[in-house]
Amino acid sequence: xxxxxxxxxxxxxxxxxxxxxxxxxxxxxxxxxxxxxxxxxxxxxxxxxxxxxxxxxxxxxxxxxxxxxxxxxxxxxxxxxxxxxxxxxxxxxxxxxxxxxxxxxxxxxxxxxxxxxxxxxxxxxxxxxxxxxxxxxxxxxxxxxxxxxxxxxxxxxxxxxxxxxxxxxxxxxxxxxxxxxxxxxxxxxxxxxxxxxxxxxxxxxxxxxxxxxxxxxxxxxxxxxxxxxxxxxxxxxxxxxxxxxxxxxxxxxxxxxxxxxxxxxxxxxxxxxxxxxxxxxxxxxxxxxxxxxxxxxx
Numbered sequence: 372x373x374x375x376x377x378x379x380x381x382x383x384x385x386x387x388x389x390x391x392x393x394x395x396x397x398x399x400x401x402x403x404x405x406x407x408x409x410x411x412x413x414x415x416x417x418x419x420x421x422x423x424x425x426x427x428x429x430x431x432x433x434x435x436x437x438x439x440x441x442x443x444x445x446x447x448x449x450x451x452x453x454x455x456x457x458x459x460x461x462x463x464x465x466x467x468x469x470x471x472x473x474x475x476x477x478x479x480x481x482x483x484x485x486x487x488x489x490x491x492x493x494x495x496x497x498x499x500x501x502x503x504x505x506x507x508x509x510x511x512x513x514x515x516x517x518x519x520x521x522x523x524x525x526x527x528x529x530x531x532x533x534x535x536x537x538x539x540x541x542x543x544x545x546x547x548x549x550x551x552x553x554x555x556x557x558x559x560x561x562x563x564x565x566x567x568x569x570x571x572x573x574x575x576x577x578x579x580x581x582x583x584x585x586x587x588x589x590x591x592x593x594x595x596x597x598x599x600x601x602x603x604x605x606x607x608x609x610x611x612x613x614x615x616x617x618x619x620x621x622x623x624x625x626x627x628x629x630x631x632x633x634x635x636x637x638x639x640x641x642x643x644x645x646x647x648x649x650x651x652x653x654x655x656x657x658x659x660x661x662x663x664x665x666x667x668x669x
Contacts, residue, residue: 373497375418379411443587450590454597458623461601466616469608478613480553481560484545485567488537492529492571495522496578503582516639519579520649523632525657526575527650530568537564562617566624573628579635592630596623 386403419426459482467475499522506514541564542555580586600623604616611618636646 372415372419373494375411375415376497377494379408379415382411383407441584444584447587447590448581450594454590454593457594457597457601458620461597462604462616462620465601465605465608466613469605470612474613477553477556477559478616480545480549481556482563482567484541484548485537485560485563488533489530489567489571492526492533493574495525495529496574499575499578500582503578507583512640515579516641519576519635519639519641520646521654521656522575522578523572523646524650524652524654526571528654530571534564534568556613558614559617562614562621566617566621569621569624569628573624573631576628576632576635579638580631583638585638589631589634593627596626 383404386407387400390400390403463475463479466478499518503515503518506518537560541560545553545555577586577589580589600619603619607615607619632646635641636643
């Protein structure tokens with residue numbers, strides 16, 4: 372399923388690039404994007420109907436008790452995209468209001484650069500989530516601990532590699548990407564790079580709660596901390612500028628990583644000592660994956 376979703380996203384991107392190459396406008400780009408999504412979703416639906424005929428749309432399998440139990444977790448899940456709206460779009464609007472359009476261009480460009488560089492690591496979460504739910508369904512706490520440790524380990528070391536690449540090539544990439552029109556703000560770039568890397572780490576650890584529908588408290592905290600960050604950016608932005616906004620964004624991520632990892636360690640009945648002992652080592656088990664060995668056989 373994740374592979375099919377990735378193919379749909381790739382198809383959307385190819386259609387979008389094709390429209391841009393032809394020199395057509397944003398309306399055609401939006402239509403091509405929507406058409407690719409509808410077509411890809413329809414093909415995926417047909418495939419799922421073929422492979423899982425027992426899973427049919429309708430209300431025959433509805434259980435009111437299950438709906439009640441899942442209602443709050445489903446509402447809480449919406450707090451994450453809403454918090455991201457505050458964190459990403461809201462910050463842009465606030466910066467535009469208090470510092471002007473030039474500051475928005477700098478902020479958006481540098482933040483996009485640091486987030487895109489780490490986007491591949493976020494795909495680890497889509498792989499871990501169903502496995503974590505499966506392990507929880509079996510009440511296999513040992514497997515849940517290993518999945519949490521291994522996913523965090525991969526994202527930690529992957530982030531370090533990406534950060535090194537950004538340090539070495541970030542300025543050069545920015546020059547070619549913007550044709551030299553956006554100047555590098557190294558302080559802001561460092562803050563955004565750290566914030567993006569930390570975001571990847573706590574998003575990975577979040578899968579313990581999210582895959583088991585026990586994410587309500589984390590969702591509330593995420594919503595409130597991002598709303599608070601938006602207010603702080605508006606209040607202190609005029610005095611401290613873009614660097615101050617960058618510090619606020621970094622503090623949000625630092626709070627979330629400490630909060631989420633603590634909850635995940637408690638849920639998997641792990642300890643900080645054992646957790647750190649695993650994740651600080653390079654993920655050598657990936658070599659076993661390449662050799663088609665099961666990574667959870669230490």
